[in-house]
Amino acid sequence: MNAAGIVFAVVFYAAAAVFILGLGYRIRLYAGTPAPLKIPTTPAPTTNSGVALRLVRETVFFESLFKASLWTWLFGWAFHAALFLVVLRHTRYFIEPLPGVLAFIQPFGIYAGFVMALGLAGLWARRFLVDRVRYISTPSDHLMLALLIAIGLSGLGMKYLVATDVVMVKAFFTGLYTFSIQPLPSDPLLFVHLGLVAALMIIFPYSKLLHGPGLYFSPTRNQADDPRERRHIAAWAARMESER
């Protein structure tokens, strides 16, 4: 146990709590809010399996964004796909023994780090270069990109510039499961990386990062186009009928 280990253990317990509780609260709020009318953007699937497929296409390919803007799609999709690989690569710090698939993608995870940074840079460039996007950008939009880029660069830094003791890092994180606090290597870059990741987890449920869960609760995307075949009515609206 060292000081860094104690500080970061506290930080990550707190961040995980905020992340899980905050996100859970938000998702319950979405799920509990009625959608009183059928408003899928048509042409829309007429069955629930069709809807599931539509959501998979939106998640995996960013289908609507592809139709909207090739540049945004290119940078955005590259960033998310890379982020996904990077997250998968990070499982090696959390799971022992590592399942085959996760072991297999490890090398791709490294290249993904670069793609992620490039994708983010492209998205950021749009915020300066395209007058429409400049107009709608708030400081938090810039900060969010800065935060993610900083996470990516500090991570790459540990891979290529100042290596850290990954065995210790793994022992630290797996230790957290059993509330046994292990020491962390005293590398400034690691502190930056971990600090920013914790910040991201805390910000997540209170920011536009809610777009992840948001997609699955978006009535224009998650409703089947069957209003003539099935009666769809919210509880608060059905009450009006008994009042008649």
Added chain:
Amino acid sequence: MADVTAPPLREFPIPPKVEPDAMAASKPYVAPEKIQEAIGFPGQLVENWHEKAIGRMGELLRDYRSLRVYLDSCVHCGACSDKCHYYLGTGDPKNMPVARQDLMRGVYRRHFTVAGKLFPKLVGAKELTKEVLDDWYKYYNQCSECRRCSVFCPYGIDTAEVTMAAKEILDSVGYGQKYSNEIIGKVHKIGNNLGLPGPALEDTLLGLEEDTKEETGCDVRFPLDQKGAEVLLVTPSADFFAEPHVESLIGYAKVFHAAGVSWTLSSHASEAGNFGLFIGNYDQMRKIALRIREAALELGVKRIIVGECGHAWRVAYSFWNTLAGIGAGGDDKFSVELQSQLDMRYRQPTHICEYTWDLIEKGALTFDKEKNDHRVVTFHDSCNVARASRMGDTPGGQFEIPRNIIKAVANNYVEMRPGTTREATFCCGGGGGLLTDELLDLRVKGALPRMESLREVADGGGVNFMATICAICKAQFTKILPYYGFNRSMVGGVHQLVSAAIRLGDKH
């Protein structure tokens, strides 16, 4: 009224430069006290409007998942920023869908989110000041609720949902829009948007019978309030006398005549339009829809068919089952009462185009297509039909069926540029309760993208007729086509083409 100017057609369809406040002067007349109070809203801006507006917003967030999720989810990616015809026509950045949403999102952040309460500047949170409220009034009345933005947003964020919520909040604090709210009052009082009373309607229909007899030699009927008829036709009231709308009404009558089916209009429900949709008020929308239920029960009809009207078809197709139990699947008392009367082998409600196309497919109608040979036809998809409803059994039927009908009754058909039709169609510029004279400048500018693709097929393909199935599109185009150097009679209904070509035979 401000000067009305049409922007030049763009040579390449690139988005215009951002021009802040370009349309800051555009706003519709505020509803006077009498109009507001007639439909249960405060007569004028209430003293505690701020508190009431925030309160109403909280209720809407509780009742509408769309609003809640959409206000949270936008990442400001800008994918929608060049998709709105009003932005393309005006360059005013507040007409970018995302910026339009942000007018409300700022207030949402300020009052309903942790981040907005702690760090308002950082996340763009804004207090609802009188200036912001005025901006709402201006710019939510520059959205035709066409949903084009929702097609392209990666999360399907539908600005129309935000606009409707904003209009509902504005109404609830006594800051309503005259045009829409006056029309809603008329429906309740008289039965239709145009305020055409029963006897006048009867006269009009008799006149149409005479005209059609003269034209065709056949006794084509236009029945009103006929109990026991098979079909109740609910159509926008503009069909009763506005040009070119009435030509389509004659078309529907000829189709029923040729099919030998008894049908009727209703004086109680002489309006398919439902402006309750435009102002985002569930109660109003429901009350207006209930008139159709009442008329159907009263007249004992077996089928309900809806005439050519975009937003009316959205409400009928997507909402009537919810609002008035017109449709299948409901097993509650309210729904079953109507289902037991209607013939549930048919789709309830049916669009007139579905009806006509079914007959054509069965070979029940015959046409002299050459009667339309003086025309080269294109088809303008109306937003609410294209992006908020369906026809037939498969997704996209709303695109195919009207085109199929046109091709069955006319020889010359040309499609407009991809990306401006089907689900990516551009609004006519007059939908969503904006079809009023004081907004003419906005309407002309908003029509720009549609006019560009029409110009292409007019010059390149000889198109001289743009068919459409929406009463608002027809009225809007009739008014604005001349600003772009087109003849106003270029626009008309699909059933206007049907009417010209259909063979009636000698059935009298």
